Amino acid sequence: MEPRDVTRSIDLAVIPGDGIGREVVPEAVETLRAALGADAAITTTNYPFGATHYLESGEILSDDDLAALAAHDAILLGAVGGDPRDPRLAGGIIERGLLLRLRFAFDHYVNLRPTRVFPGVVSPLVRPGDVDFVVVREGTEGPYVGNGGAIRIGTPAEIATEVSLNTAYGVERLVRYAFEVAERRRKRLTLVHKTNVLTNAGALWTRLVRAEAERHPDVEWDYLHVDAATIFLVTDPARFDVIVTDNLFGDILTDLAGAISGGIGLAASGNINPDGAFPSMFEPVHGSAPDIAGQQKADPTAAILSTVLLLDHLGMPEPARRIEAAVATDLADRAGAPRSTGDVGDAIRSRL
Amino acid sequence: MEPRDVTRSIDLAVIPGDGIGREVVPEAVETLRAALGADAAITTTNYPFGATHYLESGEILSDDDLAALAAHDAILLGAVGGDPRDPRLAGGIIERGLLLRLRFAFDHYVNLRPTRVFPGVVSPLVRPGDVDFVVVREGTEGPYVGNGGAIRIGTPAEIATEVSLNTAYGVERLVRYAFEVAERRRKRLTLVHKTNVLTNAGALWTRLVRAEAERHPDVEWDYLHVDAATIFLVTDPARFDVIVTDNLFGDILTDLAGAISGGIGLAASGNINPDGAFPSMFEPVHGSAPDIAGQQKADPTAAILSTVLLLDHLGMPEPARRIEAAVATDLADRAGAPRSTGDVGDAIRSRL
Ligand SMILES: CC(C)[C@H](C(=O)O)[C@@H](O)C(=O)O
Numbered sequence: 001m002e003p004r005d006v007t008r009s010i011d012l013a014v015i016p017g018d019g020i021g022r023e024v025v026p027e028a029v030e031t032l033r034a035a036l037g038a039d040a041a042i043t044t045t046n047y048p049f050g051a052t053h054y055l056e057s058g059e060i061l062s063d064d065d066l067a068a069l070a071a072h073d074a075i076l077l078g079a080v081g082g083d084p085r086d087p088r089l090a091g092g093i094i095e096r097g098l099l100l101r102l103r104f105a106f107d108h109y110v111n112l113r114p115t116r117v118f119p120g121v122v123s124p125l126v127r128p129g130d131v132d133f134v135v136v137r138e139g140t141e142g143p144y145v146g147n148g149g150a151i152r153i154g155t156p157a158e159i160a161t162e163v164s165l166n167t168a169y170g171v172e173r174l175v176r177y178a179f180e181v182a183e184r185r186r187k188r189l190t191l192v193h194k195t196n197v198l199t200n201a202g203a204l205w206t207r208l209v210r211a212e213a214e215r216h217p218d219v220e221w222d223y224l225h226v227d228a229a230t231i232f233l234v235t236d237p238a239r240f241d242v243i244v245t246d247n248l249f250g251d252i253l254t255d256l257a258g259a260i261s262g263g264i265g266l267a268a269s270g271n272i273n274p275d276g277a278f279p280s281m282f283e284p285v286h287g288s289a290p291d292i293a294g295q296q297k298a299d300p301t302a303a304i305l306s307t308v309l310l311l312d313h314l315g316m317p318e319p320a321r322r323i324e325a326a327v328a329t330d331l332a333d334r335a336g337a338p339r340s341t342g343d344v345g346d347a348i349r350s351r352l
Numbered sequence: 353m354e355p356r357d358v359t360r361s362i363d364l365a366v367i368p369g370d371g372i373g374r375e376v377v378p379e380a381v382e383t384l385r386a387a388l389g390a391d392a393a394i395t396t397t398n399y400p401f402g403a404t405h406y407l408e409s410g411e412i413l414s415d416d417d418l419a420a421l422a423a424h425d426a427i428l429l430g431a432v433g434g435d436p437r438d439p440r441l442a443g444g445i446i447e448r449g450l451l452l453r454l455r456f457a458f459d460h461y462v463n464l465r466p467t468r469v470f471p472g473v474v475s476p477l478v479r480p481g482d483v484d485f486v487v488v489r490e491g492t493e494g495p496y497v498g499n500g501g502a503i504r505i506g507t508p509a510e511i512a513t514e515v516s517l518n519t520a521y522g523v524e525r526l527v528r529y530a531f532e533v534a535e536r537r538r539k540r541l542t543l544v545h546k547t548n549v550l551t552n553a554g555a556l557w558t559r560l561v562r563a564e565a566e567r568h569p570d571v572e573w574d575y576l577h578v579d580a581a582t583i584f585l586v587t588d589p590a591r592f593d594v595i596v597t598d599n600l601f602g603d604i605l606t607d608l609a610g611a612i613s614g615g616i617g618l619a620a621s622g623n624i625n626p627d628g629a630f631p632s633m634f635e636p637v638h639g640s641a642p643d644i645a646g647q648q649k650a651d652p653t654a655a656i657l658s659t660v661l662l663l664d665h666l667g668m669p670e671p672a673r674r675i676e677a678a679v680a681t682d683l684a685d686r687a688g689a690p691r692s693t694g695d696v697g698d699a700i701r702s703r704l
């Protein structure tokens with residue numbers, strides 16, 4: 001079978017999700033459409049998955065749903081999650097049943113999360129410096145595998161475990177990808193782990209980074225414990241170029257990265273299957289923010305920047321750069337009264 | 353056996369350790385001595401443990417060493433760890449063989465780490481606000497138990513695991529302690545975990561916090577995922593009063609807390625066995641910093657603030673408050689040329 005020529009048409013699955021996901025995703029889709037213009041056709045199929053859909057239908061994501069999603073070129077997701085106090089949603093049932101299920105089922109082993117302090121954006125740091133790095137987070141292993149259990153639940157003798165699984169297979173392919181990213185950037189890579197405590201996983205990660213580094217003599221690399229990495233993210237974030245790290249550390253560091261770079265409202269991410277065996281999924285790092293949902297208060301920029309990662313992944317760098325530039329210009333000019341979700345989207349599109 | 357009357361004499365074990373540990377600890381001991389004055393006798397016994405001692409003697413910490421340490425009222429530790437590139441020290445052999453061994457052997461289940469932005473201290477945050485919180489970190493469970501392994505090591509089929517152990521026994525006693533701390537403070541407690549992914553451990557922690565909260569109706573509590581907690585530590589650290597969390601999350605959050613509050617050079621910690629069955633251990637959060645060791649460049653403030661926690665633990669709040677006040681005054685007046693380790697110690701003692 002010939003690969004589809006996605007440079008002329010994109011068949012996109014869209015999962016707006018819950019809360020502000022439903023407000024930011026239409027802006028992202030419209031921006032994508034505007035950037036592609038006459039150069040490429042785009043068809044979108046909306047899927048209702050999320051906490052709201054689950055509460056209404058009892059369904060999170062069936063095997064048929066998975067098969068339907070698998071047929072698309074890529075997936076754009078807004079945000080999922082309902083009222084955190086709703087007992088029917090306890091224990092991350094939606095996050096795991098939908099978001100993590102997709103990452104695992106579609107082997108999204110690269111979780112790509114770029115961070116930049118765009119000119120004009122107010123960082124909470126006094127001296128952020130020239131921040132421009134990308135976290136290459138593992139997406140299918142570590143403590144995210146759901147491998148653990150509990151006995152004597154609810155008693156004073158309860159024991160609960162969580163198992164972090166790390167395989168040479170999984171770490172090697174991620175590390176290889178991270179070095180390739182570093183080759184295309186400033187050629188600096190930092191492994192973040194906790195090798196002095198998590199010695200088994202730590203030794204595996206260290207060995208595979210060291211081995212891959214030999215194949216990239218022009219990439220300088222160093223190592224930081226995860227606790228030390230949080231310090232540098234605050235005191236000297238400009239020191240980073242590519243960070244490669246495990247699923248859980250990557251989760252923590254990328255929210256922190258969003259915070260120091262001026263807000264999680266700007267942080268985009270790609271859940272990528274580089275082999276192309278499954279569609280990759282693009283989503284803002286932020287959540288569904290039920291507290292501000294439905295008020296057109298959400299910033300669609302992170303969702304719009306996620307389409308940049310999507311276009312790059314599909315091999316369409318030209319419209320990607322145009323959206324990126326439009327966002328940068330819009331951010332540089334932000335001032336005055338807060339704008340609605342739609343107004344930000346319009347402003348970005350007007351600069352394309 | 354009568355409990356020793358430590359309000360009149362302190363029998364202190366001192367482990368300067370490596371690098372700057374050897375420079376900051378004498379300042380801390382001298383400050384302790386000065387603050388106690390004629391009110392209490394203090395005897396100190398130095399122990400040589402650390403990376404340097406290990407490289408010279410091949411010994412990290414024997415059972416006899418443990419027995420000797422157990423006889424003291426408390427332990428003051430500087431920092432341990434040698435050259436990170438030395439292969440003889442790989443895999444955290446000193447950190448685990450010494451620091452973690454002591455925490456586990458002496459059942460230091462409370463790892464107490466206060467954070468304050470002292471007046472005069474320059475935070476890397478534009479608007480830190482009135483930061484004054486304490487992290488109550490679990491010290492004897494979680495992913496720190498060394499429970500994991502690897503098979504097919506060094507091959508492309510390697511699998512490495514890390515197991516996080518969580519017991520009702522261990523979590524309940526920590527949570528109880530944390531609520532008691534909250535009662536004596538601003539009565540706000542935040543549980544930090546990752547309950548949407550680590551569902552087994554997450555359910556245990558949530559259940560025990562909820563149960564303890566019923567016994568403290570005047571303490572308001574909330575919950576944050578660890579990733580979200582890092583955002584708030586940067587955007588609104590003043591929102592926190594008491595954070596209760598697991599061993600690994602606590603490790604990460606307290607380094608971040610040190611960074612946002614103006615430097616890991618000010619962060620003190622107590623490894624506490626509240627039951628008094630074993631001596632508790634007090635140490636600055638910072639490491640041995642081999643790069644600046646031996647140059648009198650290290651700030652002894654974190655070590656000196658660790659003696660405040662030590663005095664409080666031994667039931668001597670009066671000299672504790674005096675050291676704390678002296679540090680606060682010294683910090684408020686810091687300006688001009690950087691001072692040597694000894695000069696900072698002298699300055700703090702002159703303000704007692
Ligand atoms: C919702 C949650 C399961 C998810 C994660 O932990 O990966 C989120 O925090 C993220 O970073 O995408």
Ligand SMILES: CC(C)[C@H](C(=O)O)[C@@H](O)C(=O)O
Nearest residue numbers: 196197227447448451603637
């Ligand atoms: C040295 C290391 C084992 C230790 C830890 O992870 O607990 C340190 O980072 C700390 O926070 O005291």
